Amino acid sequence: MSYPKSASATEPRQTRRGGRPRNDERESEILRVVTALLTERGYDGVTFEEVARRAGASKPTLYRRWKSKRDMVIAALKAGPAGREGPDDIDTGSLRGDLIALCRRLVTTMRSTDGQTALLLLQAGLEDPELCEEIERAVGPTGARLPTSVVDAAIRRGELPATADPFAFEEVAGAVLLLRRLNGLDTGDAYLEALVDSILIPALRAETTRPTQLPAGIFSGRPSAHSTTTSEGRP
Structure with a gap:
């Protein structure tokens, strides 16, 4: 009497990957x-x-x-610290709303870890710019940078000049919020609205007539190296 062959006998074996299964x-x-x-x-x-x-x-x-x-x-x-639920894109329909949303996101990112870790990661990012790039790419925008999509949308709505540069946001917002975090100071909505209305929006709207491109903001991951000389060449 013959018996039907089992599937393992009739079908080719799949190659088993080496190593133990992921836990x-x-x-x-x-x-x-x-x-x-x-x-x-x-x-x-x-x-x-x-x-x-x-x-x-x-x-x-x-x-x-x-x-x-x-x-x-x-x-x-x-x-852990950079984990976040919800969509990555920031699009509230206005520059003010987008900036407040970005600041809120950065506050949430910083609150999810202690201030010292946030500072150490910033320092690491300065030494390893690709680390900043990978973090933004892997976990989604942290709020430390001003996305190109936000700038472009604001230019289309006429809220920013075509020459707008993210420098003001990336140099000021992250540094200020980190400093307040390290010192246990308030970063609630009232503070964020004041920061956006009195500092960030005016700075972003300022027309730049500089002949060269603005430097990278400290949270952009690609700031210029420190120079010990002035523009006149004196130490």
Whole structure:
């Protein structure tokens, strides 16, 4: 008497990928270790060796999940401090509304971690501009930058001149909100509205007649290196 062959006998076997199956709970534990290291030691203090030691994991396990320290840090931010629900795009229909929404988003991002970690990440971004780029790309706009879409929409509505540059927002908003966060000062809606109405909008609307492009804002990730000389060449 013959029996029908099983599916495993009649169908070609699928090649099994090497390594153990991914464990989401275990990965979350590792990412919490990464976040703790960021808080304690900053970006430079995060190493595969230390994460492996603290998490009780092997370095090969970490490298199977993340190709670089940058990837591992971004994953930790996305899972914790930079995690956010809701759409990424900012479009309230007005420049004022968009700026307030961006400031609120940045406050939320900063509140989700301690001020020291936010400062350390900013410093890391200054040393590694690609880290800033990857964070914005991976977790969505953090509120530290003024998206091109917001500027373009404001120009189309006639709220900003065609020469508008994001420098004023990126140099002022993030730095001020971080400083207030570090000192435990109010960043509620009343403050954000005052910041937008009295500082950010006037600065963005100012026509620039400079012959060269404005420098990058500190939160843009690509500020110029510090110079010890003045424009006249004196120290």
